[in-house]
Structure formats: C-alpha cells, structure tokens
Amino acid sequence: MGIDFCRIGGVMWMKIIIFFAVIFFSLVLSRILLYILDKKLNRLVKKTSTKLDDFIILALKRPLLLIILGTGLYVAIKTLNLGKKMSIFLKEGFFVFTVLAGVYFILSLSRALLEWYAREIAPKTKNRFDDQFIPLLRKVIKIVVIIIASLIVMEHFHYDIKALLTTLGVASLAIALAVQETLGNVIAGLGIVIDRPFHVGDRIQLPSGEIGDVYEIGLRSVKILTLDHTMIVIPNSEIGKNRVVNLSYPDPKLKLRIPVGVDYGSDLNKVKNVLLEIVHHLPEILDKPEPKVYFMKFNDFSLDLLLICWIDSYTNKFEVTDKINMKINQRFREEGINIPFPIRQLTGEIRMRELR
16 A cells, blocks of 8 residues: 555645744734724724824733634644644643733733822822822723633643642731731721822821821822921821811811900900901901800900801911901900909908918
C-alpha cells in the first residue's frame, strides 16, 4: 500500500492556507473594530454631556483587540491539527490567555472609571481625600483581581486551593487586627466623602465646643483650622461617632442671641423699641427672619431680655456683635436706661478691741 504524498501535501497546504486565512480574518476584524470605535462611537460619545463614555471606549480598545487577535491565533493554530498533546497544551494555554485577557479587561475598565472620577468629580469636592483614596482603591482592585484570577487558574489545573484560602484568611484576619484603627479611620473617611456632611472651607463646631474651618479631609483624619489659627487633627472615626455642627450648611446665615439686662422699673416696651431700632439700622442684619426681642427672666438684680436677629454670614459674627453692643451702650445712655450691676449688702458685727 503506497502513501499518497501529493494528497498529504495538499491537505497540509490547505491547513496552512486556512491558518493564515484565520489570522488575516482576525486582523481585518480588529481593524473593523478600531474603525467603529474611532469613527462611529467616538462621534456618538462626543455628543453626550458626560465624558465617562470617552474614558471607557479609550480604555477598552486595547483589551478588545487583544481578545480578538488572541482568539484568532488560537483558532488558527487549532486548524493545523498538531496532535492530541499539542491540542491539550493549546487548550490549556488558551484558558490561561482568556483569564489574563479578562484581568486586563477588568483593570482597564476600573482604571477608566477611576480616572474619570479623578478628573471630572474629584476637583469639585475641594478636598484631598480623593487624591489619596483613588490610588489606594486602584491598588486594592488590582490586587483583588489578580488574586481571584490566580485562584481560578489554580483551580482549573487541580491545585488544592483550600489550604491557600485558609492561610489567606488567617493572614487577612491578623492584618485586619493589626491595622484595625487605621482601617476604621479609612472607612469613616469614605463615609464622610459619600455622605458629605461638610466640605473644605465649611465652618463646623466640634463636640468639645471648638469652632473652626475645615482645612483638609484626608484618608485618616480631618484637619480643622480654629479661629485662633491653630490646627486640630481629628481621626475620621471620631468625626463619624460624634455630633458635629456645620455652621455653613444649608447656608451661611447665623442667628445672633444678644442678652440684655436693665434695671427694675425700666419701661420694657421702650427698651424693646430701642433694641429693635438699633438692629434695623445695621446693614448686616437681615430683615427676614425679622429681629425679635423677648423678656426672658426676672433676675436678682435685673430684668433680662434677649435680642434675636440674623446675619448674612457666620464670618461676621464677632464684628456685628461688637457693633450691636456698642450701639446698645450708646443708646441706653442717651435714653436714660440703666444697666444694673450686682449689689451686696453685708450685715455684721464688728468688735473693736482697745490696743494697749
């Protein structure tokens, strides 16, 4: 029985032709994809109001080309029928390639999303938390994706990953306990960024009573510049657990409470009218809400009233309070209204001894 070398050669040449045809088809398909992404989709996404789709298309271009070319190469080699062992090797190699391509795809997509956030959203937050958090999140995503991909490959090749998972779990627990406080501050900082109870530049009042402006929102702490021009650094976890008053939200308006005491026997209606006249002539005082004066208490030495008015900004609190008090002192002198002071009457017996 003779061997038909012509037939064998013809079959081999046919496989080679198919091999190069598949490669050529993959290249053509990749060029078509590039054309669609560059010409068609780019025109559409440029018409949208957001730039998120621009970042996504730019980031996914290379992973998609890699997947198309890699798949084409796999199909082309498979058409050669190089034998059972080579087919198994090729199949396993393509599986690893698929996992790596998936990793590249996911990392490119996450990088595009984070880059879009860093360029479009983070500058509007006016704090440096995003500048610190985004690189950290990028690294965490990369580590998690690589670990998951490695476990998938190991599981596919029948490696025992249970012991590895147990070791990773124990190690993760040990690390979490070691950096528990830091993790708590980071998580609390993330909550501050998401909930946004205050922004950089807002004036807040701390549980201790100290008042200051938010200077920086960081990954682990918030820095407050007090009115005495001193810096307070507070861990994010402390901010998250305690009550913080934001004086800048929802607007910078501030209510002033000015206590005033007058002599017993004073005409309270006259006193009220004088106080209202004072605040009505100050441009810093808002007409709405309307200023009010309330008679609050019969004190030991005075009749106590409370003047309530609103100013347009908390930054003017001390200046406006000073103006009001100066005007009150001036007008009370002009109107003959006395501001009392405590009087103590001491009764006792003094015995004098003769000095000899």
